[in-house]
Amino acid sequence: MTRERSTPRESGKQGRGANRAACMASPVPLEHFPGIPYEYTEVLKSKGIASSACFLQMTRSDKQCTALAGSTGIPENRIREILALCDLARIRGMGPKVARGFYQAGIRSVRQLAGADIRSMCTRLHNVSGAGSGANPAPGLREMEEFIRCAGIIAAIDRKEQS
Numbered sequence: 001m002t003r004e005r006s007t008p009r010e011s012g013k014q015g016r017g018a019n020r021a022a023c024m025a026s027p028v029p030l031e032h033f034p035g036i037p038y039e040y041t042e043v044l045k046s047k048g049i050a051s052s053a054c055f056l057q058m059t060r061s062d063k064q065c066t067a068l069a070g071s072t073g074i075p076e077n078r079i080r081e082i083l084a085l086c087d088l089a090r091i092r093g094m095g096p097k098v099a100r101g102f103y104q105a106g107i108r109s110v111r112q113l114a115g116a117d118i119r120s121m122c123t124r125l126h127n128v129s130g131a132g133s134g135a136n137p138a139p140g141l142r143e144m145e146e147f148i149r150c151a152g153i154i155a156a157i158d159r160k161e162q163s
Contacts (some may be wrong), residue, residue: 023150025052025092033096042070052086084108104128113151
């Protein structure tokens with residue numbers, strides 16, 4: 001006998017949790033992000049920060065970003081770049097290479113992506129994933145729509161947790 005799974009809309013209170021689970025990716029090892037120097041990932045590991053989830057926990061405020069830069073010797077602008085990549089990689093299906101493409105297209109956070117126009121984002125990603133860029137091919141409309149939908153769910157949950 002097979003048990004049917006309910007959709008988030010059908011499951012009432014479980015909807016928010018189900019939406020979050022369906023939209024959240026697993027943590028990513030920092031060394032998997034393209035463009036982050038090996039030396040940076042090693043010094044972060046020495047501080048107990050080896051994954052995107054750990055990095056996000058250690059950089060929740062501007063003060064923490066500044067402190068981490070000071071304690072690791074990594075320039076603060078690079079700390080903020082890693083923060084943006086880790087934040088974007090929370091979206092299921094995004095992955096570290098796609099997160100880099102979004103970063104190159106000017107997207108720095110889940111919240112920023114949540115408010116983006118689908119077609120505009122497809123164009124921006126297509127422009128940065130052109131020949132010779134080393135970036136992954138730009139996502140199609142459906143995939144972009146899903147990224148933006150999930151970004152909206154994650155951003156709403158973040159706002160609730162911060163209040």
